[in-house]
Amino acid sequence: MLVLSNDTVLNSLLSKLFQDYLEQTNSSAPSHVQSGGDSLEIVYVLLLIGFFGFFTVGVMLTNIRARKLEDSRDPYNMYIASDVWPKKDRAYFQAKLTENYKLCCVFENPLAVEQPNTQIPEVKSS
Numbered sequence: 001m002l003v004l005s006n007d008t009v010l011n012s013l014l015s016k017l018f019q020d021y022l023e024q025t026n027s028s029a030p031s032h033v034q035s036g037g038d039s040l041e042i043v044y045v046l047l048l049i050g051f052f053g054f055f056t057v058g059v060m061l062t063n064i065r066a067r068k069l070e071d072s073r074d075p076y077n078m079y080i081a082s083d084v085w086p087k088k089d090r091a092y093f094q095a096k097l098t099e100n101y102k103l104c105c106v107f108e109n110p111l112a113v114e115q116p117n118t119q120i121p122e123v124k125s126s
């Protein structure tokens with residue numbers, strides 16, 4: 001009884017697949033690939049890219065137009081540009097800090113104060 005090793009079987013299988021592939025590529029028979037579907041795929045991809053480009057250009061133009069409409073006399077821009085608000089914030093922070101300092105109090109526990117004359121009892125291990 002003749003038993004082939006796995007290497008021999010694998011080599012013969014691969015060589016057969018390679019020969020079949022070469023026969024298919026070298027044959028003069030017309031291929032089964034439809035060339036009409038390729039043009040539709042290209043049109044679909046170009047259509048998607050066109051929609052994406054249209055959307056992107058629209059967002060860019062809207063953003064540019066909105067920036068041009070901003071005016072230096074706009075109340076929002078004046079609010080940002082004024083230097084009054086950091087001073088008001090600093091004064092508010094100082095007031096809060098002073099208020100918290102006044103509310104702060106310390107409670108003293110007279111039994112927890114260190115007493116050098118008294119000894120802490122030691123636990124005897126058995």
